[in-house]
Amino acid sequence: MAIELTLLSRTYCHLCHEMEAALAPLAAEFAASVTVLDVDADPELVARYDELVPVLLHGGTELCHYFLDAAKVREYLAGLR
Secondary structure (H helix, E strand, O other): OOEEEEEEEOOOOHHHHHHHHHHHHHHHHOOEEEEEEEHHHOHHHHHHHHHHOOEEEEOOEEEEEOOOOHHHHHHHHHHOO
16 A cells, blocks of 8 residues: 655745655655645645644644654554555
C-alpha cells in the first residue's frame, strides 16, 4: 500500500520549508510520497488551516502542524504497515 502524505504549505513560510526538509528522510524511510499544496490557493484550506500551517496530513488525519513531530509521525506510519 502506497503512503501518500500531504503537506499544506505557503511559499513564504520558513516553518513550511523546515517541515518539508525534516520530513524528507522520514518519507524515504517509509517509501511515502509527499504532495505539497499551497494552502493559499484554496479558500477552503485557508478557512480550515490558515493559522496552523504547515500542516501534515494523511488523508483526513492531521499528523502535526507548525513543526514535524517525527516520533508521532514515525509511529503513525509504522502502524500503517
